[in-house]
Every structure is written in structure tokens, then in C-alpha cells.
Amino acid sequence: xxxxxxxxxxxxxxxxxxxxxxxxxxxxxxxxxxxxxxxxxxxxxxxxxxxxxxxxxxxxxxxxxxxxxxxxxxxxxxxxxxxxxxxxxxxxxxxxxxxxxxxxxxxxxxxxxxxxxxxxxxxxxxxxxxxxxxxxxxxxxxxxxxxxxxxxxxxxxxxxxxxxxxxxxxxxxxxxxxxxxxxxxxxxxxxxxxxxxxxxxxxxxxxxxxxxxxxxxxxxxxxxxxxxxxxxxxxxxxxxxxxxxxxxxxxxxxxxxxxxx
Amino acid sequence: xxxxxxxxxxxxxxxxxxxxxxxxxxxxxxxxxxxxxxxxxxxxxxxxxxxxxxxxxxxxxxxxxxxxxxxxxxxxxxxxxxxxxxxxxxxxxxxxxxxxxxxxxxxxxxxxxxxxxxxxxxxxxxxxxxxxxxxxxxxxxxxxxxxxxxxxxxxxxxxxxxxxxxxxxxxxxxxxxxxxxxxxxxxxxxxxxxxxxxxxxxxxxxxxxxxxxxxxxxxxxxxxxxxxxxxxxxxxxxxxxxxxxxxxxxxxxxxxxxxxxxxxxxxxxxxxxxxxxxxxxxxxxxxxxxxxxxxxxxxxxxxxxxxxxxxxxxxxxxxxxxxxxxxxxxxxxxxxxxxxxxxxxxxxxxxxxxxxxxxxxxxxxxxxxxxxxxxxxxxxxxxxxxxxxxxxxxxxxxxxxxxxxxxxxxxxxxxxxxxxxxxxxxxxxxxxxxxxxxxxxxx
Ligand code: SF4
Numbered sequence: 001x002x003x004x005x006x007x008x009x010x011x012x013x014x015x016x017x018x019x020x021x022x023x024x025x026x027x028x029x030x031x032x033x034x035x036x037x038x039x040x041x042x043x044x045x046x047x048x049x050x051x052x053x054x055x056x057x058x059x060x061x062x063x064x065x066x067x068x069x070x071x072x073x074x075x076x077x078x079x080x081x082x083x084x085x086x087x088x089x090x091x092x093x094x095x096x097x098x099x100x101x102x103x104x105x106x107x108x109x110x111x112x113x114x115x116x117x118x119x120x121x122x123x124x125x126x127x128x129x130x131x132x133x134x135x136x137x138x139x140x141x142x143x144x145x146x147x148x149x150x151x152x153x154x155x156x157x158x159x160x161x162x163x164x165x166x167x168x169x170x171x172x173x174x175x176x177x178x179x180x181x182x183x184x185x186x187x188x189x190x191x192x193x194x195x196x197x198x199x200x201x202x203x204x205x206x207x208x209x210x211x212x213x214x215x216x217x218x219x220x221x222x223x224x225x226x227x228x229x230x231x232x233x234x235x236x237x238x239x240x241x242x243x244x245x246x247x248x249x250x251x252x253x254x255x256x257x258x259x260x261x
Numbered sequence: 262x263x264x265x266x267x268x269x270x271x272x273x274x275x276x277x278x279x280x281x282x283x284x285x286x287x288x289x290x291x292x293x294x295x296x297x298x299x300x301x302x303x304x305x306x307x308x309x310x311x312x313x314x315x316x317x318x319x320x321x322x323x324x325x326x327x328x329x330x331x332x333x334x335x336x337x338x339x340x341x342x343x344x345x346x347x348x349x350x351x352x353x354x355x356x357x358x359x360x361x362x363x364x365x366x367x368x369x370x371x372x373x374x375x376x377x378x379x380x381x382x383x384x385x386x387x388x389x390x391x392x393x394x395x396x397x398x399x400x401x402x403x404x405x406x407x408x409x410x411x412x413x414x415x416x417x418x419x420x421x422x423x424x425x426x427x428x429x430x431x432x433x434x435x436x437x438x439x440x441x442x443x444x445x446x447x448x449x450x451x452x453x454x455x456x457x458x459x460x461x462x463x464x465x466x467x468x469x470x471x472x473x474x475x476x477x478x479x480x481x482x483x484x485x486x487x488x489x490x491x492x493x494x495x496x497x498x499x500x501x502x503x504x505x506x507x508x509x510x511x512x513x514x515x516x517x518x519x520x521x522x523x524x525x526x527x528x529x530x531x532x533x534x535x536x537x538x539x540x541x542x543x544x545x546x547x548x549x550x551x552x553x554x555x556x557x558x559x560x561x562x563x564x565x566x567x568x569x570x571x572x573x574x575x576x577x578x579x580x581x582x583x584x585x586x587x588x589x590x591x592x593x594x595x596x597x598x599x600x601x602x603x604x605x606x607x608x609x610x611x612x613x614x615x616x617x618x619x620x621x622x623x624x625x626x627x628x629x630x631x632x633x634x635x636x637x638x639x640x641x642x643x644x645x646x647x648x649x650x651x652x653x654x655x656x657x658x659x660x661x662x663x664x665x666x667x668x669x670x671x672x673x674x675x676x677x678x679x680x681x682x683x684x685x686x687x688x689x690x691x692x693x694x695x696x697x698x699x700x701x702x703x704x
Binding site for chain 2: 117143147176239
């Protein structure tokens with residue numbers, strides 16, 4: 001078996017897909033993984049993958065063209081998922097599941113139908129990983145809170161399990177095109193930056209000016225207060241139900257939400 | 262009336278959000294709209310919840326009244342003209358400012374604006390129209406807007422507002438016109454149904470216009486909804502669901518909401534409800550509503566004159582299946598989509614997945630589990646390649662007992678949050694079902 005070791009990022013995995021495909025070892029003889037292995041098997045050959053944005057973009061283009069936006073979106077979600085740590089027994093590594101799903105898709109008369117083959121374990125894995133990322137991203141579309149800094153920039157901090165930042169960047173760029181905003185992912189040490197009127201980009205956060213992020217605009221406090229009192233007033237006393245509240249809005253999100261602090 | 266001038270914004274917001282909380286619709290769903298690079302805001306069809314209030318309900322919109330002043334005297338409402346409550350009114354600019362600033366900070370998906378009736382229905386509706394007009398054209402707000410139409414307002418105002426709002430609603434309030442006459446004498450079925458029909462017709466015409474000219478302005482693109490109060494008046498579930506079915510079929514409503522009655526003002530025309538609001542009943546009505554909208558059920562299959570109320574202990578689909586064991590078990594690898602929809606434990610999404618996935622290879626119970634089928638419910642009603650999951654009897658009493666042992670028949674939040682209420686029901690229904698508390702509530 002030839003095992004391609006890829007970086008645990010969307011581009012890393014797509015580069016792995018490109019290399020594995022181009023290697024011509026035959027689909028049955030290759031596997032992909034994003035895991036850092038501490039046990040190498042003597043019978044396998046390990047091939048480190050050098051993440052290459054051009055290769056990744058080529059893969060992305062092909063996938064979009066052949067499978068459509070929807071399946072492509074699911075594959076991206078799956079690639080951005082954080083896997084169980086330590087990995088569960090028998091659980092397929094996401095890179096391998098993605099590769100095998102792509103192989104199956106391209107062998108079908110209609111590649112866009114690949115996610116219907118839930119009986120296949122690797123398709124199932126892609127489906128469930130994608131659902132995990134998708135759910136968290138969807139939650140954060142609502143649970144993320146911006147605060148207005150002194151310089152007018154809207155700033156939000158999130159602590160997600162999965163790498164949802166690109167999806168949030170896309171959503172909020174469409175929603176707030178005329179704002180300067182920044183979304184800081186403290187789990188992955190990355191941030192979305194969106195300058196007013198332009199597209200967004202993702203950057204690492206080594207030289208984040210943490211002092212600047214503490215200086216809020218003069219109005220910020222006032223709106224937070226208004227919002228918090230709206231939040232308290234909207235609940236119906238006779239139906240009070242903290243358990244349901246915590247079930248719907250899991251505790252791990254609450255620390256970054258102004259009305260729960 | 263003690264309307265106060267120069268009240269500060271915080272106090273207004275407190276009064277006018279507290280006064281709006283009994284309207285249950287807070288969804289932002291039903292319309293997709295891209296931001297388009299200018300202005301602010303977009304809309305996402307499945308809707309987005311921004312927070313959950315202390316009662317566990319999703320908060321998605323800034324839900325406020327324009328004013329809680331009112332010239333009407335609906336008995337169940339805290340804002341009625343006879344109530345001794347503090348009154349307030351926003352200005353259109355105040356509402357625009359709060360909406361914009363909340364939206365920028367991602368507190369909300371948009372605005373849900375409703376109102377008590379100040380001066381006259383037209384006067385109030387005009388203020389609402391002005392507010393929405395400002396938001397859309399001065400502030401370039403493209404987020405979600407839900408407007409509640411004022412009963413009795415001029416159709417021209419309703420139409421103008423409809424071209425700016427995403428969703429409109431007019432609350433039916435009570436299931437029968439008789440109850441309406443008794444509790445809301447200033448309203449009538451016709452002041453409610455007329456504008457509902459008007460909006461429906463305009464939506465239909467607009468669809469035509471849009472096929473001819475796709476840039477035509479859109480009228481209420483997320484459709485219209487309504488709300489009924491449950492438990493304030495003596496109507497049974499059969500009457501309530503029949504009304505809902507009529508609204509879906511004849512008025513093409515997007516949603517009917519059911520609101521468990523909360524006695525806010527101790528009015529003598531109204532029941533006291535010592536057990537708290539009828540949350541479990543409300544829950545069953547919502548379940549049945551889903552069966553109508555997504556599962557191709559008809560009310561006449563679920564209830565009848567002789568059985569006018571839902572079984573409190575079982576969800577309506579399980580209850581239906583138990584009374585129709587002749588249809589079961591169904592074979593997962595062959596049954597039609599329609600048939601699968603009727604199996605307890607199989608949701609419409611799982612049913613879709615099953616139909617697609619079984620084309621490639623026949624499915625096992627393990628596969629079903631992965632597709633989201635709730636096997637502990639479904640197992641009595643299905644076979645996979647001719648085999649049942651366990652040996653079970655296809656017998657009403659036996660299955661019923663087992664299903665009832667499943668505590669999720671009563672949702673966790675009601676089980677835990679509203680225990681008092683359950684025991685209130687228990688007493689009443691105990692005899693009929695011959696169940697002990699431990700059977701209902703044990704894990
Ligand atoms: S019209 Fe009736 S329900 Fe509406 S605010 Fe006035 S009294 Fe309340």
C-alpha cells in the first residue's frame with residue numbers, strides 16, 4: 001500500500017488527492033491520511049505530500065464541474081472537520097474517505113449523486129463529518145457576536161471545534177459588505193479579515209494587536225445593554241426552561257456570547 | 262391611558278419587547294436573498310437562530326411592538342384598552358436604529374414588527390409602513406422583515422407593506438368565530454380572513470409577474486403565517502387541526518403557529534390553568550402540523566368526531582400506526598416513499614435517504630441507524646430483506662406498551678421543565694389509559 005501523508009487542511013487533502021491520482025499506483029493500492037503516524041508499517045510505503053495551492057485549485061475546479069456545487073460543498077465541509085482524538089477504532093481517516101468518495105463519484109454516470117451511496121462506509125464517513133462541520137458552522141452564523149472597536153472595526157471571537165472560518169468569512173462578507181470586520185478563531189489561531197467593499201482573506205494571528213482589541217467604541221456598551229435587556233424581556237416566565245435553553249445553545253458557545261456573560 | 266413622552270430608549274425597548282413575547286413566530290425562514298455588495302444584509306432560506314431565551318425558544322428576530330397602546334379589548338391580551346399597564350411607542354427612526362445596530366453585531370436576523378392599535382387601524386398600519394420603508398430605502402437594509410398586519414387596515418397600506426416585507430401574518434387568534442366574538446369583540450373573522458385572502462391573491466399574482474419579468478418587485482416572498490391560541494377556549498384538537506388544514510389548503514399559508522395559552526391578566530372569561538400553559542398539547546399539535554405539511558397526512562386520518570383529541574402519551578404518528586397495524590410491517594428495501602413516510606421513527610429526510618441508498622445495495626438495520634432512523638420506534642413496523650430486527654408481536658397492546666416505555670414520547674423539555682403540567686394531565690387521563698406514573702415517566 002502507498003500511503004500519502006497530507007497536511008490537515010483543505011488544500012493539503014486536495015493536493016493529496018491530486019498526487020494519489022497522478023501516481024497511477026491504482027486506486028486500490030493507495031490510501032491517504034492526515035494523521036501524524038507514530039507507527040510505520042514495514043509493508044507500506046509512505047509518501048509525504050507537499051501542499052500545493054495550484055494542484056488543490058485544479059482538484060477543486062474538477063470537483064465543482066463534475067459533481068456540482070452541493071457535493072463540492074459537502075466535501076469541503078468534511079475536509080474541514082476535526083476528527084476524533086484519539087481516532088476511533090475502524091473509523092476511516094477523512095482524507096481517505098474523501099479520496100475514495102471522489103473515486104466512486106467519477107466512476108458514476110452522474111457524479112452529483114455520489115452522496116446517495118450511504119451504504120458505502122467512506123461515503124457515510126464523508127456525510128457524517130460534513131454534517132458535523134456544517135452544523136457547527138450553521139450554529140455560528142447565529143451565535144457569533146461582533147463588538148464595535150474604537151476604530152469602527154467589528155470584531156468577533158469564536159472557539160470552534162472544526163475549521164469553519166472560511167464558511168463564516170463567506171457568509172458575513174455577503175451580509176456586511178460595507179463593514180470592516182474581523183473574526184478571530186482562537187482554536188486554530190486564524191482570523192478572517194474583511195476590508196470594507198472588498199473580498200475577505202484568512203490570515204494567521206501571530207501579530208494580532210490584542211491591546212487594540214480591548215478598546216471599544218463609545219456606543220458599544222449601550223447597544224450591548226439594550227440587547228441584553230431585550231433578551232431578558234423576551235422570555236415567557238411561565239415557560240421558563242433552562243435545560244432546554246442549554247440543550248439548544250450548548251455551553252461551549254456561551255462564553256463568547258454577550259448575553260450569556 | 263398613561264403614555265409617557267420622552268421615555269428613554271431602554272425603557273421603551275423593555276416595555277415593547279415584553280409586550281411582544283406572546284407571539285410565537287420568530288422564524289426567519291423561507292427566503293434566500295444575496296447581499297449584492299451594497300447596503301447591509303441578506304437572507305438564508307432555512308433561517309438562523311441567534312440565541313435561545315430562558316424559556317428555550319429560538320430568538321431570530323428583533324420582536325417588538327410599535328406601540329402597546331390599544332383601542333381594542335381582546336380579553337386574553339395584556340395590552341387591551343382596559344389594562345392598567347405602562348404604555349410606550351417607538352418612532353420609526355428609533356426602530357430603524359436599533360434594528361441596524363443589532364443586525365451589524367449579529368444579534369438578529371431581522372425585524373418582527375407588530376403593534377397594538379393606536380388611534381385607528383389605518384393610523385397604526387401607516388406607521389408600520391413608514392418604518393419598514395425607511396429601513397429598506399434609507400438604510401438599505403436587506404435582512405429579514407416580518408410584519409404583522411393590523412386587522413381592519415386599508416388594503417392599500419397592506420399591499421404597500423407587502424412589497425417591503427418578507428413575511429406577513431395576521432393572527433387568527435382563536436379557532437372558531439364564536440370564541441373570537443366572545444374574547445375579542447373588536448375583531449371578527451372577516452377582518453382577519455379578508456386581508457389574509459388579499460395577501461394570498463397578491464402572492465399568487467406576484468408569482469405570475471415574476472415568471473414574466475424576473476426583476477419585478479417581490480411580494481411577501483417568504484409567504485404568510487398565522488397563530489392560534491390553544492387552551493383559552495373549549496375547542497378540541499380536531500377542530501383546531503381542521504382549521505389549520507383549511508388554512509394550508511385554502512389560503513396557502515406557509516405556517517400555522519400554536520401558542521399555549523398563558524393567563525396574563527386573570528380575566529374572568531378565561532381559564533385559570535393551574536397546571537401552567539398546556540405545553541404538551543401544544544407540542545402534539547405541532548407534531549400533527551408536521552404530519553400535514555411534510556408527511557401527506559390528513560386531519561381526518563388522525564382525529565375524528567369520536568376521537569377529537571390527540572393521545573397525550575404518544576406522538577400522533579405512533580398513535581396512527583398503532584390503529585393501522587394492517588399496513589405493517591413494511592419492507593424497507595421495497596416500500597414506496599409515501600409508505601416509508603408513515604413509519605414511526607422514519608423522518609422525511611431519512612425516508613429520502615433510504616429510497617436513494619437502497620438502489621445500490623439492500624439496506625440493513627445498521628444502515629438505517631446511520632441514516633438517522635430511530636430504530637427503537639421503527640422496529641415494530643419494518644423488515645429489512647424480510648427479517649424483523651427482533652422477534653416482536655404485531656399486536657396493538659404489546660407495541661403500545663413498549664412505545665410508551667420510551668421516554669422521548671414526551672419531549673425532554675416538557676418532561677423536565679413542565680412536570681407539574683404532566684401530573685395535571687395524568688389525573689384526567691389516567692382512567693382511560695390505565696397507566697401508572699412510573700410507566701409514563703420512567704426512563
Ligand atoms: S388588538 Fe387585541 S390582541 Fe392586539 S394589542 Fe390590541 S388588545 Fe391586544
